[in-house]
Amino acid sequence: MSDQKRLFLVDAYALIFRGYYAFIKNPRINSKGEDTSAIMGFMNSLLDVIKRERPDHLAVCFDKGGSVDRIEMYDAYKANRDETPEGIKTAIPYIYEILKAMHIPIMVKEGYEADDVIGTLSRQAEKEGYKTYMVTPDKDFAQLVTKNIFMYRPVFGGGYETWGIPEVQKKFEVTEPMQVIDFLGMMGDSSDNIPGLPGVGEKTAKKFIHQFGSMEGLLANTDQLKGKMKEKVEANGELGLLSKKLATIMLDVPVDFNAKDFELDHPDVEKVKQIFQDLEFRRLTDNFLKTFSADATASTTETSSTTKKLASSSKASSSSISKSAGAGQFSLFGTSTTPSDQDSETVSEFARKTAETTSHFYQSVASGMATKLFVKNLMNQTSVCFDTETTGLNPLTAELVGIAFSWETGKGFYLPFPKNRDEAQALVEELRPFFENESIEKIGQNLKYDIKVLAKYNITVKGKLFDTMLAHYLINPDMRHNMDVLAETYLNYTPVSITQLIGKKGKNQLSMRDVPLDKLTEYAVEDADITLQLKEHFEKELQEANTQRLFNEIEVPLLRVLATMELEGINLDKDFLGSLSEELNNDIADLEKSIYEAAGEEFNIASPKQLGVVLFEKMKLVDKPKKTKTGQYSTAEDVLSYLAKDHKIIRDILDYRGLSKLKSTYVDALPLQVEESTGRVHTDYMQTVAATGRLSSNNPNLQNIPIRTERGRQVRKAFIPRNDDYILLAADYSQIELRIIAALSEEKTMIEAFRNGEDIHASTASKVFNVPIAEVTREQRSNAKTVNFGIIYGVSAFGLSNQTSLTRSESKELIDTYYETYPKLKAYISKQVDFARDNGYVQTVLGRRRYLKDINSRNAVVRGAAERNAVNAPIQGSAADIIKIAMINIHNKLEDSNYKSKMLLQVHDELVFDVYKPELDHLKSIIKTEMENAHKLSVPLDVDLDIGENWLEAH
């Protein structure tokens, strides 16, 4: 820290509002019925800042009477603000009083907002050589940042971030913090009712700032804009300038920075204590005393002893829980809760069952002897349901808060975990014999998550597994599989929702850690109890649908494989993506210019609507432009690429589109997804969302990394081996879906082509167009390829003509010829549809079912969709089955022989590995063998292997 004096200016209302809404779900009401949420929230923030930063100068700034100047400029200014909540109004006098008692100066000026006061003071302080920190979450303040003035922003989940010039430059993509005003003026601010330019959002505003530097620059150069956007901006120039003025924080408020007044001195401890006591703040009093006692000069013997007393009494109360339980074997356990313990709520007679209406016996387990006895009991079971409660959703960073267990309907135990990592690890160790026991079955809902969490505590979950989410996925893949829905559907029971415990997601959400033990016990054990009950249910259903094998031999083993892959992650070359981002920025700007020139006007290239009009009406690039369902001109990638060779503008547009998408979705987004603790990217494979049986990938989605375009595939270069001893290996199935349909339909002609290793699309073309395979033209092959894919998707002449340059009747003819060439394919398709009509479902080679409720619909459109599903689902699903088998077998071989090489990614028909170079030959052979022999079909499966220093090279 430099010896420069530091001034902290607190934006009072911003923190008060923030504090108030943090408790909105659970308002703090004291015994006098006063809502103290706002005071509590504000004081917590203030003490937090003092504790962390120990400022030498501090003031708190308030608004008073609204901004006279701004209202004069624009009478709607802040007009859509709701009336200040009652809980905040009543809080203000208290906060003033507390601040006075704390000897903290309060700065207000009638007719000015806190922003202006803070702006003015910070500039004055800067002249006197101070470093100023503006304590506020409000982004508007970024305009005030200089090399001596910073924003000190509370962030979600606790903590603060400091924004200096570099942070502001990065956040707003500006060169000067002052440009934040232009940025806000352009995009507007709905909470302050700053109108902004219509149609301009965050992204467009950033683009404009980049291009024109300021609002004035934009308005002076509207000739460089395009279409609708141009019209809108030109028509709203006045509004833009007004918005900018409204967004500008004033620097000439009549207030004076008098350093001496702002010095942080010792509070009147007694007085503050008295106020807090009146408000019934206990923890806050404690916090306050600690904050000021840690400051050596401020502490007195009295305050420090009080602190100690408070601390020890709270500890005693939390450990006393263990004594209160009933008789018998549970006497050592913690509190138990039964319906009679709960505050009863009125429940409608017809409502679903809940914990309050159902008899249950849920207990928390105390530490020490109780835990030892509990584990002993646990080890005597043959089948146990468990559910981990953690501090977050990311298993790589989440800490265990507790684990719930149940092995008997209506009964269960909750084992709370200490916050201290070593102590938590010690408790985990007590449970190790259970988790690593091969003969105790483990039941859970979404076990992949629990397994990953436990893996971070060095625990491998062994033994048979039953995952209710996976079970239900096989029972009905089209439904959703979250536990609440399952409980309501199958058990007619409504569990305690997570939001009842920790609030809605968002800034105000509590951590599991903050939930009182009794509540958490109810919640967590209930989940385990319900999951156990669901298992009983689903076991039968799996049997009835004949999918136990699919369940036990594929989905469940795969869950461990996926957990391993996700924990492993993949190495990402951030620097490479950084430089790619800069290149893209330049190129996008160049392309824009060139497109506008060619078009003779400016328009929004990103809007397909405007683009269609420019290309097909103004420039008339095509005689008969293709239209989309909605009647727009189609500007889809394939339509445009067809025109690309004749028109530079098309090439530029395609590049522009690709580049913008590339930058925002991949190049800029991926580096942010790198996990700090591992330095790698860990995707999450969803095993139960794709109705066909495929996996899906998210956070980030690594199954849609570009490959088709030259620029796009550069992104793949960023995926690299873990280090120089490793190399990436990609293994992909060649034409697996076509091979499957050939095999299932027993279409000899097609099977032969595959057996002979022919290029299947060329082979199809040669037969359909009746030419020797060597003479097939590019266009013929391309059309044949389209039909081949069309068959997989459930083809129609209409769809085909949309995909190709063929007319509807030409398409029909092509399809007819195709079916003549491959008669059994046609028979197979009819057979699938018939099967679905008779049975209500279709299935894959391994019996994975998909139910098609609309297959007999009277609505032809709806029915048609179901029929296409009847054809496609078994094909896509069988391919998914096969690669899943391969993954399990490969994984097992890698583990059994302790290979250093790891499987990293799955992209539907491709697997990516990080191969330890000395193991390369072994790996190649294992991977190829396992993939090609995962499942026997009458058509050989063919796998291509490639290696490289990055994912692109390995292709």
Add this chain to the structure above:
DNA sequence: TGCAATGCATA
């Protein structure tokens, strides 16, 4: 802040 619509990346 959350949602739908639109568009686009993959297999």
Add this chain to the structure above:
DNA sequence: GTATGCATTGCAA
């Protein structure tokens, strides 16, 4: 025509 996930915009609360 199948199956996904995600970024952006603009509207509804």
